[in-house]
Amino acid sequence: MPFRSYLLYCLFFLIFQGQAMAQAPQDTPPPESGEVSEAWLPDRDALRVGLSQQQVPLVFEAGDNGLAGIWIDYLQALSEQLPVPLEPYVEDNPESAGVMLTTRFPGAEPPSGMRHTRPLMTLTYGVFVRVGDAAVRSVKDLESARVAIVANDPNQFPLLKAVDTFTPVPVNSVSEAVGQLQSDQADAFVGPIPVVADYLDSASMKDIGLALDLVKQPVDVVLQVPEDQPRLFRMLDQAVVSLSEQAHQSIESSWLQGEVPTLDNQAMALDLSDEEWLRNHPDLKVGLRRDWPPFEFEQDGEAAGLVVDLVGRLEKDMDIRFKRVPVNSRSSAEEMLKSGEVDVIPGMSRTPRTEEDFLFSRAYITVPIALATRDTGRFIGDLREVRNERVGVVNRQASHDYLLINHPELDLYPQETVEKGLLALSNGDLDVMVTHIPAVSYTVARLGLSNLRITSVTPYEYDLRLAVRKSSPELHRILNKALNSLPDSETEAVYNRWIDLDIEQRTDYTVVRRIVLIAIVVVLMFLYWNR
Template identity: 25%
Template sequence: MITRRLRREGLFRQCSCWLAGVLCFWWLAASVAAAVVPLDDKERAWLVKHPVITVHNEMNWPPFNFNQNGQPTGFSIDYMNLLAVKMGLNIRYVSGPEWDEFMAMIRDGRLDVMLNIVNTPGRREFMSFTEPYLSSPSGIFVTRDNDSIHSLEDLNGKTVAIPRGFFFQEVLETSYPKIKLLLEDDTLDNLESVAFGRADATVGEPGVVQYLIDTHFLTNIKLAGQATDRRFTSVMSIGVNKDQSILRGILQKGVDSITPQEMQHMFARWNLAAAGQADATTLSDEDQRYLAGLNDVQVCVQSDHMPYEGQSGDQLNGISADLLRQLSQTLKLSFHPRFYSTSAELLEAAGRGDCDLVPLIATAAGQSGLRYSKPFLDIPIVLATGSDEIFVGDVQQLKDRKLGYVPGLFSFDALKKRYPQLQLVAVSSMADAVRRIRDGELYGYVDSVAAIAYGMQQHGWYDIKIAGRFDEQLHIAMGVHSTAPHLLGVIQKTLNAMGTEVPKRIYNQWVSVRYVQSVDYTWIWRAGLALAVLMAFLWYRNYQLKKFNRKLERITITDPLTGVNNRKLLDEVLAREVDLCAAGQYSVGLILLDLDHFKLVNDRYGHQEGDAVLNMVCRSVEQVINHKHVFGRWGGEEFMVICPGLNLAATGHLAEILRREISQAVQGPAGNQTASFGVTAYQRGDSGNDLIRRADMALYQAKEAGRNRVQLHTPAKQTSRVTSSFEV
């Protein structure tokens, strides 16, 4: 059954990717259906002789150009796909070679097109370029404990890791001869060299580097400063061999034909500067100095106001969290949430100045002590009623009916003013309103469409429906305490650079709902209502059956003591990941961890104390890993973490973070509980048993070497013994 479930999940992902591709192609085709770019006779003849255009696709340069599960993706890939549609080109992506290999291929004619390439004097000797289509500033990245490097001048005498053949190499070799270069295959290799001490720094695009830091757990890397030399700004063009002037002309026509709206769409999708992220040029020198003096920003949020914001342990979740993450990446600020049970408590605290920022607040709230940004989200206000009530098409139908609402961050004053005949009754929460609707005390409940839809989906309120929509909307902004006007100005500039696309995208990721509006009391809506009731009944029955099946399925893959995945699921997932690795450019890391001296805990203090320690370890691990990692109990006091997409170094780094977290957070009856870790990663030809055997061997070595340590196993083709470790 587990295999069938995993296959269904894999099929669903494949279908989702296929559908996303179809929709993307549909959008591209729709955008150019009326404006295909005309070609002259020479250009058409050239395309007849060259029916397929080969285009370079990198493996690991997100978000611009990378490969995900065998599929080319990124901003530059979308851009090239749009050009292909506009110009009628048949393109084939070439994936796998490193950057310097691609350069050799374009030089000798084995490759037609290079994307996201910088026009430099050295390259102009054998290449021609279109006009630039994108630019990105570069930053200097070092380890978090390095406070001596902030500028290019600080790199003199230091070792800097950069991709071999990248345009940085030419600039550094000619203009910064005192800097020692460590040339490697790609940006990920550069970051790992910095993380593990082989290089002092690396230079790269912040968007690329941050993506790799997040996905490969390189949490000891930070942005130390901007490479202010303009030559380090990646002004990206499309490049072809110098002899292919006709192809260059065709591509330039395509570049010229792309509209600002089409660029905006792609910027928003990939969260780039024009529609998703301010860069250093957005902020003034005064702004930069102000930000440098800020240690952190205190944020007032509600602990239970999903999907807008909520508390998960000590972490913020929801739309607020995603928006603050966008601000943090741009402004390099740390946002620390302060949680409040009710909106009244939050507003009172914000007014007192207990925090600097309220990330989501309706402009109509008018809270004293706060100043507001410009609204960046407009959210519909809807009415929820019992499922047996008729749909409301006219507010006059609500006369003399009591409607609940929750006063606070999202003010409904505009609704009260426009419809004074409404009897709005304050309730403590949506759950309170639902209870009163069921008891007949209230006819309905007024709130934002997101809050009601989320509540219905999360709490299973199937006897509640969205029965109508008001003309008014909630205009959502950020609130900053009046004593911090400069902070408001910086945030407003960042929001301006974001545009409305990014907040809308985040909002749409959290909200998915449809609601029905009544047209009239005619046979049309009656027939529709009857059909809806029938469909709802069938859907509900199907939902209950699926829910029951999911529950049964979950029991078979869950460890009953700790609530984490059991060995059966771990075996299935590891087998699937190994199959993916064997099929293409992919990696998976494996961690085995075993609690140190755990038998003594059971023998001296009893199995109940031992069980408590096992559960504390599980909760500590779950606080560190992300949704891509698969964690479970392997047996006894031994646990496994499967790490899709991570190589050996990144997996070892994650294991070290886990080791520290367990040793600091898990308090057993005999004191701090520690664990030993064995780490390995996929090598070509591996089976799942090969990975487990090597990880187990490394774990044994960690125990022999004194416990409470991480031991890495090297590739089998080099040696069968453990050769590196993280010392405690």
């Protein structure tokens, strides 16, 4: 082979080989439906399959008829695909069992020495709360909450992974979890929707309901087989795959017919104790800042801003009137709340520092924290690029807390207000200002700071919440109910009334330039060799 052709061959081989190596591995195609062809099984009349717990309608004792439930029907359907039947039994010690029917959180590794078949079915979990406390629109809304954890259910903690801090309340069953909610010993619990729905329906309970379904995090139901029995594993795995869609539908429709007790997330439902608490506290005071546009500020001597509009709507829904108390700064707002001079700070972000002192409602607005620079400076796309810069932050705001914790190497210059920080940036006294985008947009437009720009967004967010003292859990619960009654469309309208986002976006053409350069080199070499 001529050297030129050989070299071209190598180039094209490397190109296509690189593409092939970058592709995701392909799954092995499943076997076709039908009866399992392999006729090997241990020499016994039945294969025992352990079940670790009983939960209606998954598996439960049915008197003289033994075990029943959706999992039992699935084992019966698998038995029809195998030379010997599967015999279910309740296993008190799953760690010492052989074959088990169990659940697996996606991505979780099997126990040591075990393998998992492909899923028989998936199980959807949900977050359940008291009616009227449905201020849960994402798992993160369980921050700092008391969450009942049912024993022997390994899926709850993985489902709560996004929650940084919560207080586990151990219980032994779904019924105990419901009891903890009813007695106000827990704020929520996470459980399989079919199991909880069946229990609530059988007990005719109307005061507990589903606030959030976790349908995007389904839990697999699998057979767990010892690794030292590979032929048995292959047979059971093939039997699972061989089940027809009709068989799945028939089994699941027989058991999963109950309605899920969902809550009306727009219903403002104060119970008698809430109403009594409000009557006993008629002079609630809310602290509104003067120096934080567009959220809270004074305009023509009156309180104005996004937060003020929201407080007005909450007053209407709660049928109360807060006494408005002017607050000069963020630090003074926190001190006034601690001392009892005000009862509510309506626009505070929860950080590791602030959650030590206050109770927070769910977030009603979330805004990104960004980097602002002068338009004559270099483009900065990441916090790692400002290690040698003078970085401005507003003292004690969320951006200040986050940078102190996660980026202690930065040279921070705390500022009293966003306005003073942006003026310092405009005048050259700072190189970068880290704060939330709405404040930058509003202040730049109002002061005419035309030499400033937002260059990029950080991984951090400023989430606006209502904050109260930890000694006021009743007020915390009532405010969460009021927030929950706000339609998303109304919150969005308030947001759009006050906030205008303008972010400079730049495309990184580095990869594009490299590809074009390589292509040009290959073409030139080809033309040179074939002249």
